[in-house]
Amino acid sequence: MSKGSPILLTGGFGYLGGRIARHLLAQGKKVRITTRRGPESWPDWAKDAEVVRLKPSDDTALLAACQGVSALVHLSAMNEVDCTTDPVGALEANGVDTVRLLQAALKAGVGRFVYFSTARVYGEPLIGRIEESMICRPVHPYGISHKVAEDYILAEHAKGRIQAACLRLSNALGAPADPLINRWTLVANDLCRQAASTGKMVLKSSGVALRDFIPMAEVARAVQVLLEVDGPKLGDGIFNLGVGHSSSIRDLADLILARAEAVLGTRPVLERPDPKPGEVADPLDFRVDRLAAAGFAASRDLAPEIDQTLILCRKAFG
Numbered sequence: 285m286s287k288g289s290p291i292l293l294t295g296g297f298g299y300l301g302g303r304i305a306r307h308l309l310a311q312g313k314k315v316r317i318t319t320r321r322g323p324e325s326w327p328d329w330a331k332d333a334e335v336v337r338l339k340p341s342d343d344t345a346l347l348a349a350c351q352g353v354s355a356l357v358h359l360s361a362m363n364e365v366d367c368t369t370d371p372v373g374a375l376e377a378n379g380v381d382t383v384r385l386l387q388a389a390l391k392a393g394v395g396r397f398v399y400f401s402t403a404r405v406y407g408e409p410l411i412g413r414i415e416e417s418m419i420c421r422p423v424h425p426y427g428i429s430h431k432v433a434e435d436y437i438l439a440e441h442a443k444g445r446i447q448a449a450c451l452r453l454s455n456a457l458g459a460p461a462d463p464l465i466n467r468w469t470l471v472a473n474d475l476c477r478q479a480a481s482t483g484k485m486v487l488k489s490s491g492v493a494l495r496d497f498i499p500m501a502e503v504a505r506a507v508q509v510l511l512e513v514d515g516p517k518l519g520d521g522i523f524n525l526g527v528g529h530s531s532s533i534r535d536l537a538d539l540i541l542a543r544a545e546a547v548l549g550t551r552p553v554l555e556r557p558d559p560k561p562g563e564v565a566d567p568l569d570f571r572v573d574r575l576a577a578a579g580f581a582a583s584r585d586l587a588p589e590i591d592q593t594l595i596l597c598r599k600a601f602g
Contacts, residue, residue: 290314290334291511292353292394294385295360297321297330300400300503302461304357305333307504318349318360327462340381343388350385350392355511357398358385364404364426365469371425378429383436389446396447397437398510403452403496403524403570405431411494411566416452416522416574434522441521449510449518454526454570457536458500458589463600472497473593475537479544479552480597487556491534492563496526496570499589502582509580517578527582528572532565536586543590548598 291308295301296317306329308315315333318340319326326335338345340360350356360381367374382399389397403410404427405420422428434450441448457472468477478485506525510518537554545551572582 288314289352289354290316292316292318292349292356294318294340294356294358296333297327297462297465298359299460299465299467300456300500301357301359302327302465303458303500304359304504304507305329306461307501308508309333311508316349316353318346329461340377340384343384346385346388347391350388350394353389353392353394355396355398356385356389356394357400357507357511358382359400361400361430362426363467364424367424367426367429371429374425374429375432378426379432382433386436386440386446390440394446396449396511397441398507399433399437399448399450401430401434401450401452402427403454403526405434405452409493409566410454410570411568413569413571414524415571416520416524438521441518447515447518448521450522451506451510451525452523453503454496454498454524456500456503457497457586458503459593459596463596471533472536472540472590475540476544476590476593477597477601479540480548480594480602482552483550484553484555485537485540487533487537487554489533490557490559490563491532491537492559492565493533494530494565494568495533495536496528496530496568497536497586498525498527498582499586501589502527506575506580506582509578513578519574519577523574523578524570524572525575526570526572527584528570529584530568530570539586540590540594543587544594547591547594548602 296305336349362377407421437448
């Protein structure tokens with residue numbers, strides 16, 4: 285990756301994108317962000333980046349945005365909630381628009397393409413040993429549409445036309461760069477918001493299910509590693525992105541309770557349904573060996589991200 289060339293981020297004002305963009309800027313990288321949003325809604329930190337306003341379906345604008353770029357990180361996608369109600373739109377936004385961007389990147393000579401996919405390409409529920417060599421059986425429009433995009437990207441990677449890394453993200457946890465980013469339905473963010481605004485946390489489930497939670501700061505750090513690692517270490521281009529350690533949602537809730545007491549000064553009340561008789565969690569072993577081989581190992585410490593989220597919630601909602 286050329287040191288003087290900008291890194292292109294699509295969805296750079298989104299939940300993951302905002303944190304990744306700010307991390308890269310803090311590392312002294314030049315960042316170019318594409319967005320559909322007007323300047324009146326751009327965050328204050330956007331002044332440190334180059335921002336290009338375009339529609340993802342505009343091939344000419346996409347090609348122009350890719351000019352002079354050595355690497356790009358593609359984050360723009362329809363979220364899982366909207367994919368549920370609009371599967372055709374999911375295929376267009378997550379599949380077709382990704383292929384449009386890929387074609388523009390190839391024409392512009394972009395060297396590396398980092399794509400944010402999802403662990404939901406493996407199927408649901410996510411249980412057992414999950415490694416990249418598995419056959420994918422996605423069942424949700426969110427996973428299906430991301431798998432379509434993966435296939436196109438990985439095909440060009442296999443041909444040697446572009447170096448690619450498809451990141452199958454487990455569960456990112458952390459504060460958004462902007463409280464207006466609507467990702468407050470995610471379990472950790474929801475619990476932090478409840479704790480800061482009501483002093484009570486209500487779980488909708490018993491909380492026994494296991495997840496692989498990765499701090500947002502570690503997600504951003506992984507991106508930087510995969511942007512800079514030597515091409516051969518990308519292998520076939522597929523990487524699970526997590527910490528390689530599972531914890532229950534109840535464990536997460538207990539940690540948020542403890543951090544809320546430390547950060548907010550009061551311990552929220554936790555309400556949750558009791559586990560059903562005999563209810564136990566299915567095991568989850570989310571393998572991250574390929575990332576380790578590429579030179580990245582994620583911290584499992586969730587407390588700093590929870591603290592940041594609680595502070596943000598207190599300012600925005602409390």
